[in-house]
Amino acid sequence: GDSVTQMEGPVTLSEEAFLTINCTYTATGYPSLFWYVQYPGEGLQLLLKATKADDKGSNKGFEATYRKETTSFHLEKGSVQVSDSAVYFCALSDPGDYKLSFGAGTTVTVRA
């Protein structure tokens, strides 16, 4: 079945540092890929997505590129802020489906 493997945390960074969170997936077809963010005590918010190979999703300074050859969807941000402290989840869904498979989540803490 489909699965998502995500870099384990926690990750602690200083403000303005570069952030990378690795995500790889296993799927039989060509899934859509997502990054969700969860702030403390809240539900999940969609951060960005990509639906086909070589697509780049971007939002709030975060980027991730759908790499079919490496089955990866790594999340990056060039200069993090304290407000980026959260848990980040990589996820996938099969085409035409609405069920999501989540990675384990990566806790990111940004210090001033």
Added chain:
Amino acid sequence: GAVVSQHPSWVICKSGTSVKIECRSLDFQATTMFWYRQFPKQSLMLMATSNEGSKATYEQGVEKDKFLINHASLTLSTLTVTSAHPEDSSFYICSARAKLSNQPQHFGDGTRLSIL
């Protein structure tokens, strides 16, 4: 658009009581809703999928008699934790599928359940 409201956000109750959590789609009709459970520092575990007007489909290992799910209308699904015990303490999150949306599910803000 596509806002999902979950209520209550936090509940504390005594062991043995039943607790109901509501999940509402505020500005769209949700034919399908999902219930997740999240343990501290862990990912979301899908508990069940509910479709309006029919019985919920539970994931393997989830007790359907313990976690009662009702999806009586296109905008409301409820999860009732029956005879709750401390091991049921967790963060419960609902989500809903919205047609013509750019994402597969829209999530509520979750309910923190603490059983004493």
